[in-house]
Amino acid sequence: MTRAIDRLRTAAAEREASGLRRVLRPRTPDHDGLLDLASNDYLGLSRDERLIEAAVRATREWGAGSTGSRLVTGSTLLHAELEDRLAAFAGAAQGLVFSSGYLANLAAVAALGRGGLVVSDAGNHASIVDACRLSRARVVVTPHGDADAVAKVLAERDEEHALVVTDAVFSVDGDLAPLRDLHAAAERHGALLVVDEAHSLGVVGDGGRGAVHEAGLADRPDVVRTITLSKSLGSQGGAVLGAPEVIETLVDTGRSFIFDTGLAPASAGAALAAVEILETTPDLPERSRATARRLAATARELGLETSEPAAAVVPVVLGPPLLALSAAALCGELGVRVGCFRPPSVPSGRSCLRLTARADLGSDDLAVVRDALTAVAEVKVDR
Structure with a gap:
């Protein structure tokens, strides 16, 4: 047994004893x-026959996989339809589909925050934490749900541009971020607000249109939303919703968009069916x-x-x-x-x-x- 493997075994045993395995x-x-x-x-x-049938139809028409990255062969008319339907449902200008919500967060925060300041809530999901690290920005973590602390950090910054990022509904505690207050702070100090709606789309707001829509911020160009298709929508994948300038930036510079294989057609078809169900079953x-x-x-x-x-x-x-x-x-x-x-x-x-x-x-x-x-x-x- 090498020392390197022995070290891993020892660490695993310690996690086991602590209840963290x-x-x-x-x-x-x-x-x-x-x-x-x-x-x-x-x-x-996820087991609804309408989603299953839509996934089967999409697979028969487009194949089992998307065959490439979105910028090569991985963008289909099905992806474009899904992006339009998601944006229209949530009241956003445009959408961009990813193969997971995790990658949507990586692209949004890393690309939009790069070289500036990123202000992140202490309770944010691990995908946001990782995105902050990849952004190469100065990252300040503020106390959970504290919009005043966010405003203070923004006011004292030296960076030319800044980004505030938060979960809408936090994935463990289940509480709602103070989105109106966070947007007011971001707007006052010329920052973008990125909101992860993974646990709110499909559950919060009028017909499940999400927490940003419920807060009256859906049409604001300085608000960017990331969503997942794998929770309320019962499928797989993720998306970013935002202004045309935001989507263009992610297509040009979002590494987890550019270098990843596109979402499988079955998942896109199932997500489209889920959006239709939400629209007809408010x-x-x-x-x-x-x-x-x-x-x-x-x-x-x-x-x-x-x-x-x-x-x-x-x-x-x-x-x-x-x-x-x-x-x-x-x-x-x-x-x-x-x-x-x-x-x-x-x-x-x-x-x-x-x-x-x-x-x-x-x-x-x-x-x-x-x-x-x-x-x-x-x-x-x-x-």
């Missing part, structure tokens, strides 16, 4: 018979939000720490990683699959279960969840 657990098509409260399928569309997002409120109320009634959900994410904070792991396993034994978040996904001492509300959950499902959370609450008291 990650393990891949391939699931069956029916989630191993468990009620799914772990996925990001907020509207229950009450679907409220069903997901209502389920989230019921889940949070149940957790509070049982004495568990949670927060009022802004969208579909409901955290149940337990503290130590090992306690969160055992609680997640207990939920599985009682028929419910939940997310289990530990450092570095959350701060130390804030390991939690993450419940994700789906629009297609009924009262019987929620009764099963109540039984599981009751058992978690009893274990937490015993600890």
